[in-house]
Amino acid sequence: MLKNILIHLDASKRCATRLETAIALASRHNAHLTGLYVVTHPEIPPFVQAGISAEIIDEQIRSSIEEGKKVLKEFEKAVSAQHVEFESRLVEGRIADTITDQGRYFDLLVVGQYDPDEVGFYAIDDMPDRLIMSAGRPILVVPYAGHFPTVGDNIIVSWDASRQATRAVNDSMSILEAAKKVDVLSINPEDKGLGDAPCADICLHMARHGVNATAQHISTGDINAADMLLSRAADGSADLIVMGAYGHARWREIALGGFTRHMLAHMTIPVLMSN
Numbered sequence: 001m002l003k004n005i006l007i008h009l010d011a012s013k014r015c016a017t018r019l020e021t022a023i024a025l026a027s028r029h030n031a032h033l034t035g036l037y038v039v040t041h042p043e044i045p046p047f048v049q050a051g052i053s054a055e056i057i058d059e060q061i062r063s064s065i066e067e068g069k070k071v072l073k074e075f076e077k078a079v080s081a082q083h084v085e086f087e088s089r090l091v092e093g094r095i096a097d098t099i100t101d102q103g104r105y106f107d108l109l110v111v112g113q114y115d116p117d118e119v120g121f122y123a124i125d126d127m128p129d130r131l132i133m134s135a136g137r138p139i140l141v142v143p144y145a146g147h148f149p150t151v152g153d154n155i156i157v158s159w160d161a162s163r164q165a166t167r168a169v170n171d172s173m174s175i176l177e178a179a180k181k182v183d184v185l186s187i188n189p190e191d192k193g194l195g196d197a198p199c200a201d202i203c204l205h206m207a208r209h210g211v212n213a214t215a216q217h218i219s220t221g222d223i224n225a226a227d228m229l230l231s232r233a234a235d236g237s238a239d240l241i242v243m244g245a246y247g248h249a250r251w252r253e254i255a256l257g258g259f260t261r262h263m264l265a266h267m268t269i270p271v272l273m274s275n
Helices: 015-029 054-081 095-103 127-134 163-171 173-178 200-207 225-235 258-266
Strands: 004-009 032-039 086-092 108-112 139-142 154-158 181-187 213-218 240-244 247-250 253-256 271-274
Touching: 004 015, 004 054, 004 095, 015 032, 015 054, 015 108, 015 139, 015 173, 032 054, 032 095, 054 086, 086 095, 095 108, 095 127, 108 127, 127 139, 127 258, 154 163, 154 173, 154 225, 163 173, 163 200, 163 240, 163 271, 173 240, 181 200, 181 225, 200 213, 213 225, 225 240, 225 258, 240 258, 258 271
Parallel strands: 004 032, 004 108, 032 086, 108 139, 154 181, 154 240, 181 213, 240 271
Antiparallel strands: 139 271, 247 253
């Protein structure tokens, strides 16, 4: 059951949209929503550290703390208006590491897609990537462009019978159970040796949870598979994509698969990913 949600909050211009999405999801599932603001310490290259006083660094930290308090106050106001149970957290640390550590005790983590036009310490291009690979929890990534008044009414599941896709389906089962429409999409199933009915078994599994899912099989030809998935989502007015995230973590490096990277860069609706 989806009963405990964590949302990463920051001072970016798109945080309000992310919060609207998280509140809608929490309200629908009668879930508790925790807002997390991470106060980061400035990362100063060694060759410039000597020219920066401790007072300047302390002032930057104090400024970040005050900004965090303002963001959390807006969070509390918005959540209270929708009568959702909530908690606010202001924690110091590295953003991705802190969300990972805090997020282990939640059913779902809600974060924002990287916005290349955003400035500020919270504009970290690989933050969603790191969370997907390290948090051990499903991650709902909300696009930086657009508004999403509903999430989970009309769902597309990207299915290839992999471990990651299996994890994503089961991590999102309570959301799937509450959906009005679920389409399970297998892209190029002939390339994966999934047989004539590649979605039959997972649709049966969902049916035993009360999910009435429809199977679809498509071949992309020369079209990028991720673009085909996004196109199908747009054509069907889907408001959520559920998919496995592919990749591996190396020392100080996250190596995501091409399909996952493309979705993170070009998503047009919220995407729930599990690894």
